[in-house]
Amino acid sequence: MKIAVASGKGGTGKTTVAVNMAVSLGNAQLLDCDVEEPNCNLFLGHPLQKVRDVGIQIPSISRDKCNSCRKCAEACRFNALAVLPTGIMLFPQLCHGCGACSLVCPQDAISETTHVIGTVERSASSARRVELYQGVLNIGEPMASPVIRALKQYIDDSRTVILDSPPGTSCPVISSITGTDYCILVTEPTPFGLHDLLLAVELVKELQIPYGVIINRHGTGDDSVEGYCYENNIPVLMKIPYDRRITELYSEGIPFVLQMPHWKDQFLNLFIKLQVLTGRY
Amino acid sequence: MIKQITVISGKGGTGKTTLTAAFATLACNALIADCDVDAANLHLILDPVLTDRLDFYGMKVAAIDRDKCCACGLCREGCRFGAITEGFVIDIHACEGCGVCELVCPEGAIVMKDHKAGEIYRSITRFGPFVHARLGIGEDTGGKLVSMVRKNAMEMAKMHGNELIIIDGPPGIGCSVIASISGVDLVFIVTEPSVSAIHDLERVIEVADHFRIKAVVCINRYDVNAEKTAHIEEYCRKKGVDVAGKLPLSDVPTKAMLEGRTVIEYKDDVFAGRVQDIWYRVHKELI
Ligand code: SF4
Ligand code: SF4
Numbered sequence A: 001m002k003i004a005v006a007s008g009k010g011g012t013g014k015t016t017v018a019v020n021m022a023v024s025l026g027n028a029q030l031l032d033c034d035v036e037e038p039n040c041n042l043f044l045g046h047p048l049q050k051v052r053d054v055g056i057q058i059p060s061i062s063r064d065k066c067n068s069c070r071k072c073a074e075a076c077r078f079n080a081l082a083v084l085p086t087g088i089m090l091f092p093q094l095c096h097g098c099g100a101c102s103l104v105c106p107q108d109a110i111s112e113t114t115h116v117i118g119t120v121e122r123s124a125s126s127a128r129r130v131e132l133y134q135g136v137l138n139i140g141e142p143m144a145s146p147v148i149r150a151l152k153q154y155i156d157d158s159r160t161v162i163l164d165s166p167p168g169t170s171c172p173v174i175s176s177i178t179g180t181d182y183c184i185l186v187t188e189p190t191p192f193g194l195h196d197l198l199l200a201v202e203l204v205k206e207l208q209i210p211y212g213v214i215i216n217r218h219g220t221g222d223d224s225v226e227g228y229c230y231e232n233n234i235p236v237l238m239k240i241p242y243d244r245r246i247t248e249l250y251s252e253g254i255p256f257v258l259q260m261p262h263w264k265d266q267f268l269n270l271f272i273k274l275q276v277l278t279g280r281y
Numbered sequence B: 001m002i003k004q005i006t007v008i009s010g011k012g013g014t015g016k017t018t019l020t021a022a023f024a025t026l027a028c029n030a031l032i033a034d035c036d037v038d039a040a041n042l043h044l045i046l047d048p049v050l051t052d053r054l055d056f057y058g059m060k061v062a063a064i065d066r067d068k069c070c071a072c073g074l075c076r077e078g079c080r081f082g083a084i085t086e087g088f089v090i091d092i093h094a095c096e097g098c099g100v101c102e103l104v105c106p107e108g109a110i111v112m113k114d115h116k117a118g119e120i121y122r123s124i125t126r127f128g129p130f131v132h133a134r135l136g137i138g139e140d141t142g143g144k145l146v147s148m149v150r151k152n153a154m155e156m157a158k159m160h161g162n163e164l165i166i167i168d169g170p171p172g173i174g175c176s177v178i179a180s181i182s183g184v185d186l187v188f189i190v191t192e193p194s195v196s197a198i199h200d201l202e203r204v205i206e207v208a209d210h211f212r213i214k215a216v217v218c219i220n221r222y223d224v225n226a227e228k229t230a231h232i233e234e235y236c237r238k239k240g241v242d243v244a245g246k247l248p249l250s251d252v253p254t255k256a257m258l259e260g261r262t263v264i265e266y267k268d269d270v271f272a273g274r275v276q277d278i279w280y281r282v283h284k285e286l287i
Helices: A014-025 A040-044 A071-075 A100-104 A145-152 A171-177 A191-207 A224-231 A244-252 A262-277 B016-026 B042-046 B074-078 B100-104 B142-160 B175-181 B195-210 B226-239 B252-258 B269-286
Strands: A002-006 A028-032 A048-061 A081-084 A087-090 A110-123 A130-137 A161-164 A182-187 A211-218 A236-241 B003-008 B030-034 B049-057 B061-064 B110-113 B116-125 B128-135 B164-168 B186-191 B215-220 B242-247
Touching: A002 A014, A002 A171, A002 A191, A014 A028, A014 A040, A014 A130, A014 A161, A014 A182, A014 A211, A014 A262, A028 A040, A040 A130, A040 B195, A048 A087, A048 A130, A048 A145, A071 A081, A071 A100, A100 A110, A100 B100, A110 A145, A130 A145, A145 A171, A171 A191, A182 A191, A182 A262, A191 A211, A191 A224, A191 B042, A191 B252, A211 A224, A224 A236, A236 A262, A244 B195, B003 B016, B003 B175, B003 B269, B016 B030, B016 B042, B016 B164, B016 B186, B016 B252, B016 B269, B030 B042, B030 B142, B042 B116, B042 B128, B049 B142, B074 B100, B100 B110, B116 B142, B128 B142, B142 B164, B142 B175, B175 B195, B186 B195, B186 B269, B195 B215, B195 B226, B215 B226, B215 B269, B226 B242, B242 B269
Parallel strands: A002 A161, A002 A182, A028 A130, A028 A161, A182 A211, A211 A236, B003 B164, B003 B186, B030 B128, B030 B164, B186 B215, B215 B242
Antiparallel strands: A048 A110, A081 A087, A110 A130, B049 B116, B061 B110, B116 B128
């Protein structure tokens, strides 16, 4: 079963839920899809090894063959090519690697090279029961989705896979949660939390992924999130109370189930609930 | 010269919007822009009165004319984003709008169509003019929308004679963040003493560095972990980044939010006073 953990708003506790669930289950694959800010391993502390670079194919223009006809720059819809008196110039950060330029070049002056935008890493030792994979987007690179897609190729369908999605509702979130069996939306019980939860709900509905809500820092704020869930028949899967101890363990990078073992049972329960909800139990 | 400051955090949920709203209360003659277009929240506190709504068009998307399509499959072969299904339907979430399919289609069955990807709102609030936006679900043109919000903010600031634009930035380090900090005078980074926030802080400082923008840091909920707070201060000192101030863990931000107020408007002078001190330091950096 593939379980995505997402949220509209950042900082609601996605990583907390993903890591604690993986640690509680023991035998699971954990994919950190928040490639702009991968944080899961801060809680696991696994030694990591790189499994691959992620690149996109960008044009490389032969100065000898190019006669500055500008056709490539006109074809590029991302404004990645500029015609200068000295020839064509590429802005690699704008290039999406679509290949339109090489298709239209009448001089056959464009070949392609790989431009590395990030990497995929995994736990170095397979002896660990929680097997972590993470994508890392290089600093200054704007496009997260290719890294997420590369990362998801390492999903092992025979195992329980937990995917920690980036925040928001834009393209990288779609790349992360498509193809999963269930999506947990983590929120906090505040007006901001509710507002962003509504956006996240819209997204999972559109993708037709079954979903439920975990309310984090329960006890702060108000009960508008819970009210909304009940009114709309959205299962509230778990409430994690606001507890200074949990905040402190989080700040240290310790999965709280390790110090508060009764929570481990709660996460195992949660997993069973998800199996029931997806008709696997 | 209109000055611009962007509030970012790397990691979400550190208190970025709370502080942006507080700064909006404290600044005189500022325009506020919410560039967290993916999960905009500032309007919930600023309670804007809408004056103008603009459609935002992102990249065009491909559309196949079924009558002309001969199912040759060349478009599907040419598309590098897997956006054309077996049945020759365009997956609009996957389509990046590159136009390769249109180029290769021998039947002229594919045209690139305008695609509304969001909306931009101009409004007036009790603290001054305000621009915010909403990006459609699953769109990938966040960076472009952020640039549009900033362009609208700049136009409006000129019109209203504002001296400062305060920008609430998005989380992360990708295209929306780059678009929301490019060319600003100061980046204000809100962090907290946790391993995750520190990791993200380091990445975000690198991004600011990469684009040569001056950054200052604020440590929120500093008392949750004294050791980590000391670590952040040490790290910032090494990087030559000023720590503009520290805020304690407090329920004031949530309580104020529930009342739709900024922490400055909320009746807690101690917390408000601390935020004020930070604002004065930031303001000094700006002038
Ligand atoms: S590959 Fe596509 S995005 Fe890149 S330069 Fe060529 S046309 Fe532009
Ligand atoms: S425009 Fe580009 S991304 Fe969209 S369907 Fe055509 S080839 Fe694929």
